[in-house]
Amino acid sequence: xSRFTFTFLIYILIWTAFTSSFDPQELxxxxxxxxxxxxxxxxxxxxxxxxxxxxxxxFYIVKYLIVFFIALVKANFDxxxxxxxxxxxxxxxxxxxxxxxxxxxxxxxxxxxITLTPGTLTVxxxxxxLYIHWIDVKSxxxxxxxKEIGAAFEEILKEIFQ
Amino acid sequence: xxxxxxxxILVTIxxxxxxxxxxxxxxxxxxxxxxxxxxxxxxxxxxxxxxxVGFLQPEWIWKTLIIAVFIAISNPISSHALARGSxxxxxxxxxxxxxxxxxxxxxxxxxxx
Numbered sequence: 001x002s003r004f005t006f007t008f009l010i011y012i013l014i015w016t017a018f019t020s021s022f023d024p025q026e027l028x029x030x031x032x033x034x035x036x037x038x039x040x041x042x043x044x045x046x047x048x049x050x051x052x053x054x055x056x057x058x059f060y061i062v063k064y065l066i067v068f069f070i071a072l073v074k075a076n077f078d079x080x081x082x083x084x085x086x087x088x089x090x091x092x093x094x095x096x097x098x099x100x101x102x103x104x105x106x107x108x109x110x111x112x113x114i115t116l117t118p119g120t121l122t123v124x125x126x127x128x129x130l131y132i133h134w135i136d137v138k139s140x141x142x143x144x145x146x147k148e149i150g151a152a153f154e155e156i157l158k159e160i161f162q
Numbered sequence: 163x164x165x166x167x168x169x170x171i172l173v174t175i176x177x178x179x180x181x182x183x184x185x186x187x188x189x190x191x192x193x194x195x196x197x198x199x200x201x202x203x204x205x206x207x208x209x210x211x212x213x214x215v216g217f218l219q220p221e222w223i224w225k226t227l228i229i230a231v232f233i234a235i236s237n238p239i240s241s242h243a244l245a246r247g248s249x250x251x252x253x254x255x256x257x258x259x260x261x262x263x264x265x266x267x268x269x270x271x272x273x274x275x
Contacts, residue, residue, distance in 0.1 A: 017224035076179055076206040079199055083186040092195055093257055096264040115238035116205060121198050122238070123245045123265055131265040133194045133245060133255065140262055 006052065007042040008034050047105070052160075060159040067152060071117040078118040082135070093137040094123060095145050097130040101154060106161035113153045120149055169217030176210025179203045192256035193248050201241040208233050 015030035016022075038045075046052075052061070082089060097114075101107050111122040111130060119135040130150075138148060186199025209230050216226030249255075255263055 014228060017228050020221060020224045072202075072206060075202045079186060079202045080179065080182045083182055083189055083199060083203075088189060088191075090190075090195060091258050092192075092255060093262045094194075094255060094265040095262060111242065112235070112238040115201060115241060116234075119198065121194065121201065121245055122242050123194075123249055124242075133198070135195060135198050137262065 003046050004038055004042045007038040007045045010045075011038055047103075057160055060156050064153070064156045064160065067156060068113055068116070071113070071152075075116060075118040089136070091136050092133065094131055094133050095137060095140060096142075097132050097145055097149055098142060099128050099130060099150070099154065101128075101157060101161070103161045106157045109161075110150060110153055110157055113157075114150055117149075117153075165217050165220060169214045172210050172214030172217060174214075176207045176212075176214055178207075179210065180207035183207055193253055194245060194255045197241050197245055201237060205234065205237045208237075 011034035012030055015034060016027070019026045019030065052058075099107060099110060101110060107125055107130075111125055114120050114130065114132060115122050121133040121135075123131045123133050125131075132149060134149070139145065180203065183199055183203030186203060187196045190196040190199055212226045212230050212233070213223075216223040249265060254266075257263060
């Protein structure tokens with residue numbers, strides 16, 4: 001039930017954003033459609049449901065978005081600098097990153113965050129190992145890799161998904 | 163008025179990063195490094211232009227935000243799929259001396275159907 005309500009709320013939020021109006025007709029149509037679609041899809045949409053709306057989790061979700069956005073902007077300047085620099089300062093390689101996260105959703109978010117942060121791109125995820133293409137390999141020591149690439153995200157994602 | 167100025171600034175930043183992304187694809191040596199330039203620069207480029215358009219036409223802002231969220235979710239997934247596929251069909255990443263490729267040890271390649 002909690003999973004269904006959560007799915008329904010997200011769908012109606014997207015509907016309202018798309019129609020950009022609070023006209024009762026629009027809202028009723030949106031509610032009916034969201035209800036029908038949520039009935040069929042809530043099982044695959046979420047496994048946690050309303051627990052994401054707990055204030056503590058909401059706080060970490062906002063924190064995650066801020067950290068993520070700063071990393072995204074930094075990544076862009078990093079790539080822009082490398083592209084403009086005539087020497088093309090790259091030292092690429094693929095390294096193994098060991099994660100402590102358990103849930104699949106958390107791993108997906110971690111992999112996506114790593115792809116969008118400076119100089120790293122997730123190639124594959126096998127169990128608890130992420131294979132990451134790093135444009136400027138600084139070290140092959142697992143500890144350093146963990147700290148440089150994903151420690152900041154992992155701390156926050158642990159709070160949201162566990 | 164203020165919204166128009168913010169909108170044009172965002173669109174300009176977006177277009178600039180899209181151009182740098184294209185330049186990166188042109189300059190980088192192999193498929194993986196090209197993908198790095200292609201994913202990151204185009205994500206911010208697309209977000210900048212789309213949200214900038216939202217500021218220029220305030221009645222579209224919610225739609226553009228939804229599009230921005232979908233781009234932010236789908237862009238890394240597509241680049242991951244491309245990188246994984248390229249490695250599996252046997253494209254070796256460009257490495258300098260002493261470069262490592264730990265994925266080569268577990269990559270089984272494409273299984274024949």
